[in-house]
Amino acid sequence: MKPRRVVSRRLALLMAFAACAAAGAQKLTVAAAADLRFALDELATQYRAAHPEVDLAITYGSSGNFFAQIQNGAPFDVFLSADVDYPQRLIAAGLASQDSLFLYGVGRIVVWVPAGSPLDPAALGIHLLEAASVRHIAIANPQHAPYGRAAVAAMRSLGVYDRVSPKLVLGENIGQAFEFVESGAAEAGIVALSLALKPAGRGHGRYWEVPQEAYPKIEQGGVILSRAPAGPAAQFRAFLLSAEARRILKQYGFSVPQ
């Protein structure tokens, strides 16, 4: 046999294997708001264990960022936003169907300081932000992150915004705002409770929960995009709304809609 034919046979075999593998695993790509990082990581572990046939890939970022990307054809199947506005606008744009919209949790925000901070959030509340030793306050960019908008709304309604706004530094999403504080570069931040409760970080930082009346409710909605394969996407949504998933979301500080 000529060497070239051996190669082409091997190639054919390889391609056949690849085709089988592709048919076996269904791919499901999820774009998720950055506040979900720790909660969804845990949820994904459970989901993968229950559905080994689905190849689940999650990308975290700011909701506004994903919204812009999806509008421009980003290949996501499910979008878990940190609000309901972006999903609704995708429905209006014809990129997702109305009946695919679902509410999976209500987010909460906290004033958060890193482990070594001398400031006590429980005692100072929102006025911690006004302390002289706090030179920078990290929040998510309100232009495209719902948690950033909630943080600004809370500071306004609690009457500290005008005094502390010169100290604000903006993370590209809530995850970066969290990182700014965790790295010590910013002395305090207003972040998602779900991040302040991160598993390894429990007890590493301290927080004060901003009263929920101080900012518009952070209802977090998801949609299945029209391009998604029917089976796994619907199944993933059902999983997120299951009792077990709700328990995990609750554990990470989300209020769960009934």
Add this chain to the structure above:
Amino acid sequence: MDWQAIVLSLRLALSTTLVLQVVGMPLAWWVAFSRRRWKFLVEAVVALPLVLPPTVLGFYVLIAIGPRSPVGALYARLTGGLLPFSFAGLLVASVLYSMPFTVQPMAAAFGSVDRKLLEAAWCLGVSRASTFRRVVMPLARQGIATAAILSFAHTVGEFGVVLMVGGNIAGVTRTVSISIYDQTQSLDYNGAWHTSLLLVAFSFVVLAVTYSWQRRAWMLWPPH
């Protein structure tokens, strides 16, 4: 159009270029003429920003200049200020990030100066500093100018590092590239379009002028 961001970017680029001219020149001289065995290590460190993703550089710079690091703590003691999220912090990051764009063209220019001329100057009793000023600088001026232009342009085009360490403060750390990013993320395509177009035009003019000027210089003084 976000003129505040455009002005800030120009200010940052100009400051970075000036700092690099001062810091980079002796370093380039050393790289060009040192006979140390471990010179390659220094060369590799200087060239690192060419290959490292800006995220890596930005992440380390943020930690390195933060109040918990010795550098950040020292800066806080000396100036009472903090480096992260400040113009000074951005300048530190930009200087590191654009270092190879200054050192490499300068070192190449210094290295191509005929050693016989240097030795002749020394034999005539001209001091090393004076030799540098009167012999090396004029012969290497094209490389020095290239270094300045490349560092300036590279800093204007910087995005990842600024995103990582800047904190997006209007007038302080929101450079033009961050402003464009914000505009696209908030679906202000009109604004993004205008600012981007300006940046494309600016970069094109800078590079076109550089190349045309280099060609003319080359034709006036052909290599021996």
